Amino acid sequence: METLKKTCLYDIHTELGAQMSPFGGFIMPIQYSDIAVEHNAVRQHCGMFDVSHMGEIFISGPDSEAFVNHIFTNDVRALQPGHIQYGMMLYPEGGTVDDLLVYRMPEKDTWLLVVNASNITKDYGWISRAARTWNVDVSDRSGDFGQIALQGPESEQTVYDVLGLDLSDLVFYTFREVEYGGETVIASRSGYTGEDGFEFYASEGIIRKIWKTLLGAKVTPCGLGCRDTLRFEVGLPLYGHELGEDISPLEAGLGIFVKTEKPDFIGREAVLALKDSGLRRKLVGIELSDKAIPRAGYPVESDGRQIGEVTTGYNSISTGKSVCMAFVETAYGTPGTAVGIHIRKKVFPGTVCRKSFYDKKYRK
Amino acid sequence: MSKIQEGLLYSGSHEWVKTDGDIATIGISDFAQKSMGNIVYVDMPEEDDEVFRDEEFGAVESVKAASDLYSPVSGTVVERNAALEDEPGLLNRDAYANWIIKVRMSDPSETESLMDAAAYTEFLSKQE
Known part of the structure; x- marks a missing residue:
């Protein structure tokens, strides 16, 4: 068993009483207070995440x-x-x-x-x-960088008020280098929650300084628990669930990020062959009529036969509905198709839908 | 510290039982609700379903995880607590005032192997 790595904010997380769990080889904060409280802070105001493990x-x-x-x-x-x-x-x-x-x-x-x-x-x-x-x-300079994601509609104002940085010129998926604490910080308008927000890459010392400054201004610290519920609600994939070594991005509905018109890239032939033969399975959303929670690995069924498997599922905090993403045989992938999800001893009726349950609010 | 209510019987999987004749009222202990965190769903059997001692009869779920419920006794479900369908968080508010199911026991002597409050206190002290 490999020893779990700690990020440069580890001691602050434990001081805050965060519940810590292994994730991706690191010991990471899962929640500080409550997943739903942290989730709603990001949707309604803003919250910050230690993502130094990236x-x-x-x-x-x-x-x-x-x-x-x-x-x-x-x-x-x-x-x-x-x-x-x-x-x-x-x-x-x-x-x-x-x-x-x-x-x-x-x-x-x-x-x-x-x-x-x-x-x-x-x-x-x-x-x-x-x-x-x-x-x-x-x-590989992963060890040189800490990273904080500040996410939510009030992120731009918070960065200005608390860190004294005017990043209003950045639109989503752009970045620039800024000076903070006498060092260069990569400030990027990006994130993985479906909200507007920023990600800061800097030395461990500066990341600690930014975290403490934001914490001092009462910005909500958020754990990976709500990072997962947030990314899930807007249909963003997580490697190991919706993507993996045996999953094509085409199956995961990410074809727009695969430019087969480029003359060459590793995997291009396989992508073209898959387009030619057609997909055997695809990633869909499924909404349940009951509040039972579909979780990763639960079978998706039709007429008593397994036709797929749940990859991520929750009782959506923003909508209150029990929803999931699942890979299903392509024939069952059309929105409106009735399927069942096997949860413990019962099969709950569900309906195939878009694999996004909440609208993204990026600043374009 | 978790609260332990006198006068109830407890299982090693943190369910409590209160008996009245051959009717057993079953819930989860304060320790169980605390370890789960905010409960967002309770999966309960239907009336007339059979439950068996030490076998799964449902689950309580937080945002992150599902935790199976094990029946401390065997019998037939006579009532499920419908209030938990709309307000599963009642179990967090008071785990002893809010029961999950009532069972007509097929063998009331099964309760003899359960712990009383003192034994459960001792049991928890080894867990916490």
Whole structure:
């Protein structure tokens, strides 16, 4: 058993009495007070998350643009410095190595890839092996960075009032470097909650300073528990649930981030073959009429036969409805289709719907 | 510290039982509701369903997790607490005032193996 890593805010979390649990190789705060309270703080005001467990991998060098485009499903050729793209890295067979953000840095030929904590080692190895024949430098700098996400409709005002930073010029999926505490901070208008908000990448010392300053201004600290309920409600995938080594982004409904019109990227042939043969399963939303909660791994049924499996499910905090995302056989993927979800001893009736249960409120 | 109510019998899986003749009223202990956190759903059997000692008869669920309920006795469900359908949080407010099901026991002697308040206090002291 690998020892769990601690983020640079670990001691502050325990002082706050957070409930701590392992996640992606780290010991992380799951909740400080109550998942629903923290969830609602983000939807209605703003809340902050320690997301220092996320990985930061830098790619630089003369071939870097072509190389990033070679390992990434989205198309970075038109990406301007200061802009961000979401996409995946794929195996040649078409399964997903990871989903990630690509930042085109202001420095020439420099790219920041932000990857899932649980996949840092795998991703770094994967990228490094792919890079052997390219004139690029790949560097895992996850240990150099802490990261805080401030999320919610009051984020812009809070950043201005509390941190003294005017980031009103940034639109969603853009970033710039700012000065804070005498150091450079990457300030990015992004996040994974469906709300407007910012993510700050900086040295551990500065991240501690930002966290303490926000905490002093009574910003709600939020754990990974509500990060999951928030991302789930707006239909965002979590690697290990809606994406994985044997899941194609096409099955997960993420085809718009896979640019097959690009001449080349790892996994392109497999994506084209899958488009040609058609999907055997797809990710859908399912709404239950009862309040019973469908959870990951529960079977989805039709006429007594299993036709799929739940990937994430909750009694949605924002809507009060019991809903889930699930992979189902394509024939059952049309909205309105009646299915059942096996919960303990009973089968509860449900209806296939959009896999987003709450509207995103990004600042475009 | 969790509250333990005198006069009730307790199971190792943290259900409580109150008997009146051959009727057993079953709920969860204060320790159980505290460990769950905010309860958002209670899965209860229907009237006339059979339950069996030490077997699952339902579940209480928080936002994050489901926790199975085990019946301390065998018998037939005569009533379920319908108030929990709309207000599952009643179990957090007072776990002893809010019961989950009432069962007509098929073998009332099964309660003899349950713990009284003193034994349950001792049992919890080893857990907490």
